[in-house]
Amino acid sequence: MNFIESFKSAIKSLTGNRARSFLTMLGIIIGITSVITMSAIGKGGQKNITGKLKEGGYGKFTIFIDKGAKNFRWKYLFDDVVIEKLKNTNEFKNVTPYVRDRVYSKIGNNFGRVWFTASTPSVEDIDKVEIIAGRKFLSFEYENAERVALIDDVTAKNLYGSVDNALGKEYNIFKNRKSAGVVYEIVGVYKNPFKGFANALGGLRIPRFIRFPLSTYDRIYNLDNAGFYEEILIEAKNPEKTKYSMVRSKEILENIIGIKDLYEVEALAQGSSSFDNILSTLNIFVTFVAGISLFVGGIGVMNIMLVSVIERTKEIGIRKAIGATNKDILLQFLIESIILTGLGGIIGIIFGFTLGEIVGKVIGIPPLFTLSSIIISLLVSTFIGVVFGVIPAKKAAELNPIEALRAE
Incomplete structure (x- = not known):
């Protein structure tokens, strides 16, 4: 057979x-x-x-001061002069101060932690977000330190019922639990970068986000060190040569300030790779x-x-x-x-x-x-x-x- x-x-x-x-x-x-x-x-x-996440961070990185280093002094914080010198090297596409931290928010009985980014026009160009309702900050709002804010869509829906309903509403922010709150007007809503992750895991609770002008941050929260920052956001001219740009930025800063082993560099997409x-x-x-x-x-x-x-x-x-x-x-x-x-x-x-x-x-x-x-x-x-x-x-x-x- x-x-x-x-x-x-x-x-x-x-x-x-x-x-x-x-x-x-x-x-x-x-x-x-x-x-x-x-x-x-x-x-x-x-x-x-x-x-x-990778697309948003591709070719972009931050350089920050290690405050735990032995040779750290507050005078070594970044300022507008240092940032301008980095720009003038013409080795980078964009350079801007970068402030991000966690604060507290409260609307009615809702009280919790929220991630904030102090924004500049350059930050909006480098660390882009997708606006789904309202608008971005206007130039005079940056200049006058207006108390305006952009929040993510998940927060908008949780607190106000919908993204459109959040526009024009007040959003109360606290630097810490003991500080007095500062009221911001919501002018825009953007897509939460972790929304896809929440959908994949069945509605997992995800972080809340808010952005307001850097000038507003300086006027309200950074009174003693206004104009001085611990972190800089940089966009490489060629995304394919990001690692080279990271090394060069560190070398340039060490030459400008004259101090070595004080700076750390981190790719913006590094977290998304992990x-x-x-x-x-x-x-x-x-x-x-x-x-x-x-x-x-x-x-x-x-x-x-x-x-x-x-x-x-x-x-x-x-x-x-x-x-x-x-x-x-x-x-x-x-x-x-x-x-x-x-x-x-x-x-x-x-x-x-x-x-x-x-x-x-x-x-x-x-x-x-x-x-x-x-x-x-x-x-x-x-x-x-x-x-x-x-x-x-x-x-x-x-x-x-x-x-x-x-x-x-």
Whole structure:
């Protein structure tokens, strides 16, 4: 018996009991569907979250003073003169003071921590945000230290019901719990950079953000050190040479101030890279857990094939009596097993695509299907057919023809 005849015989045996064949494939279908869906949603969420974070920080970095250094003195804080000298080197696309910290906010009975960024026109160019309601700061608001603010959309919805409803409302900020509050008028709402992450993890609580003019920060919170800053935000001329620009900025500052080992440089996208690694690990783990169902499905295939061997014992005896070899019997049962798992894999991939699209729309994350995941799923399902089909096929091939013929 050649391969083609074995294949035809296997097809005939499987179609002879379609209900059982489908139920046998069901474990594989569910397993492949789970793997494809979880992998696509995981990779889509990862790209959606970290892609925007990396895009926002690509080619940008901060340089700050290590206040814990032995040679640190308050007089070494950055000022407008130092920043202007950095700009005049023409080695960087943009340079600006950068102030970011946590403050307290309170609206009615809502009281909590919020991340703030003291903004300049240059900050808005370098560390861009997506305005979804209202507007950005106007030039006179920077110049006059107006008490205006931009807040993120998650905070706007939580506190005011909608992003549009937040416009023109008051937002009360406290430097610390004991300080007096400062009221800001909300003139714009921007997209929270961690919103995609929250959607991926089912509405996880995420940080709140606010921006107000740097001149406002100096006038209200930085009275003793107005015009002096601990951190500078820099955008490289060539994003591909960011590391070189980071080294050069440090060298230039050391030459300007005359102090070494006082500055630290950090890429703006560095945090998102670490976050990307965490999400990759989490995605692999979740996909692996979903893949356990494939193992369970393989056991189901083996059990059904063993039952099939018992039911077809007499048939096997007849085939051996008319000349079928152990190899022929082994090949037929292996082909049956591979067809079951292979076809189940194909159906699972189709279902995986469909379910992935549905789940992606429900949770707001575009699924990312990859050719590698499809090929791996097919190979795994076929491999399961071979591995879990060997024992039943070997048992069928080793049946004694005389004893098989006596079976009822």
